[in-house]
Amino acid sequence: MKKKQIAILGSTGSIGTQALQVIEEHSDLYEVYCLTANNRVELLAEQAHRFHPAAIVIANEARYDELKRLTDDIPDVKVYAGAQAINEIVEAKPIDIVLTAMVGFAGLTPTIHAIKARKTIALANKETLVVAGELIGNLATQYHAPILPVDSEHSAIFQSLVGEDVNRIDKILLTASGGPFRNFTIEQLAQVTKADALRHPTWDMGAKITIDSASMMNKGFEVIEAKWLFGVKASQIQVLVHPQSIVHSAVQFDDGAVKAQLGVPDMRLPIQYAFSYPKRLTLSGERLDLFKTRSLEFFEPDLKKFRCLALAFEAIEKGGNMPCIVNAANEIVNRGFLEDKCGFLQMSDIIAETMQRCTYDASPTYDTYIATDAEARRIATELMNK
Ligand SMILES: NC(=O)C1=CN([C@@H]2O[C@H](COP(=O)(O)OP(=O)(O)OC[C@H]3O[C@@H](n4cnc5c(N)ncnc54)[C@H](OP(=O)(O)O)[C@@H]3O)[C@@H](O)[C@H]2O)C=CC1
Ligand SMILES: CC(=O)[C@@H](O)[C@H](O)COP(=O)(O)O
Numbered sequence: 001m002k003k004k005q006i007a008i009l010g011s012t013g014s015i016g017t018q019a020l021q022v023i024e025e026h027s028d029l030y031e032v033y034c035l036t037a038n039n040r041v042e043l044l045a046e047q048a049h050r051f052h053p054a055a056i057v058i059a060n061e062a063r064y065d066e067l068k069r070l071t072d073d074i075p076d077v078k079v080y081a082g083a084q085a086i087n088e089i090v091e092a093k094p095i096d097i098v099l100t101a102m103v104g105f106a107g108l109t110p111t112i113h114a115i116k117a118r119k120t121i122a123l124a125n126k127e128t129l130v131v132a133g134e135l136i137g138n139l140a141t142q143y144h145a146p147i148l149p150v151d152s153e154h155s156a157i158f159q160s161l162v163g164e165d166v167n168r169i170d171k172i173l174l175t176a177s178g179g180p181f182r183n184f185t186i187e188q189l190a191q192v193t194k195a196d197a198l199r200h201p202t203w204d205m206g207a208k209i210t211i212d213s214a215s216m217m218n219k220g221f222e223v224i225e226a227k228w229l230f231g232v233k234a235s236q237i238q239v240l241v242h243p244q245s246i247v248h249s250a251v252q253f254d255d256g257a258v259k260a261q262l263g264v265p266d267m268r269l270p271i272q273y274a275f276s277y278p279k280r281l282t283l284s285g286e287r288l289d290l291f292k293t294r295s296l297e298f299f300e301p302d303l304k305k306f307r308c309l310a311l312a313f314e315a316i317e318k319g320g321n322m323p324c325i326v327n328a329a330n331e332i333v334n335r336g337f338l339e340d341k342c343g344f345l346q347m348s349d350i351i352a353e354t355m356q357r358c359t360y361d362a363s364p365t366y367d368t369y370i371a372t373d374a375e376a377r378r379i380a381t382e383l384m385n386k
C-alpha cells in the first residue's frame, strides 16, 4: 500500500514533535512530505535529517540561510522561506494529509490553501475555526476536504459520534481541566506569574495554549471550535470542569445515552486517529487503569473568575467577526503576559475593551478577517502599552 504523505505545519512544536513520533511508530503507513517551522532552524534541520522530507519551510525569512547551511548535506530536500512558501507547499500534489500544528492566526491562510487543494486536514490549529469557522466549513464542503479534529476534546467527541446521526445530539459535554488556577480566588489570580500559569496540571503543551488554558480562553475557543466542527448550537455545548483530564469529552444523545472517550492525557492518540481515521491503529504508551483513577469529578466553570471564558461566550453570541477580534486581542495579551507586559487579570480587561472598540462586521469575508485581525491587534497593543 502507498504510504500516506503528510505535511506538518509547525513540526518543531508540541503537536508537531508528537506527530513525528506517531509517524515514526507507523513508518510502514506514513511518510513526511514536508515540515515547517517559524524560527527554530536547528530543530527543523535535525528533523529533516531524520525524516528526509521532500521540502522544508522556515516562516521567518531571516533564518533561511542558516537552514540552508544546516541541511546542505541532505540530498533532494527543497528549502524554502516565508509565509507564502507555506501556502504554496501545502498544495503539492503528493500530499494526502496536512496537519495544522502551527500556533495562532498564522494557521488560517495555509489551511485555506490546503482545503482548496482538496487535502485532508488534521486540524490542531483551533484558532483557524475560532476566527473563520463558517468560511472554513463552507470551503471544506465545497472542495470535499475532510476536516479531522486533533484537539483532544474534539477528537473525543468525533470518536463518540462514530456510527451516530449528528441530528440526534442533545448536547456536547466539553471537559476542561480548569487549569492551574482552578481553585484560586480573584485576589490570588491578580498575583499569579507566568511561571505559575505555565505549570499545567495535566497536559504538557506549547506556551500559548498553556496560558490560554490557565485563563480558560482555551475552553471558550473550544466551544467555538465544537460549534463549527459538529454543527451544533453553542447552547448545546456544556463546559464541565474535570480536573483529572481522563474523560476527554462526551456526547449526550436524545435518548439520554452518553458516549465518551476516556484515556490518559496523551496527544499522540488524537493525532494518530486523525491520520488513521476511520481505522484505529495500535499505539505504544501508558494505558488508562480505572482502578488507579481514584475519582472522576465534574464541576461548573466559574465565569466570574474566568472572565475570558465569558468573553468567548459573548463573542459567539455576537457572531460575525467578533470571535476574530477576541482571538487577535488574546494573541496580543497572551504574548504580553509571557513577556511580563501585562498581568493575568489585565488580559481579560484588554480583550473586553478591544471587543468594544474594534470595527464590527456581521458578515465577514476572508479579507474582513485579515483587516479585523490587524485592527484588533493594534487596539489591544495600544491598550496594553497605555
Ligand atoms: N500542544 C497541545 O497539546 C495542543 C495544541 N493544540 C493546538 O495546536 C496548535 C499548536 O500548538 P502547540 O504545538 O502547543 O504550539 P507550539 O508553540 O509548541 O508550536 C507551534 C509551532 O508552530 C510554529 N509557528 C509558530 N508561529 C508560526 C508562524 N507565525 N508561522 C509559521 N509557523 C509558526 C512554531 O515554530 P518554532 O518552533 O520555530 O517557533 C512551532 O513549530 C495551537 O493552535 C494549539 O492551540 C490543540 C490541542 C492540544
Ligand atoms: C490537550 C488539549 O486538547 C488541550 O486543549 C487541553 O484541553 C488544555 O487543557 P484545558 O482543559 O485546561 O484547557
Ligand SMILES: [Mn+2]
Pocket (backbone or CB within 6 Å): 151, 152, 153, 154, 222
Ligand atoms: Mn483541547
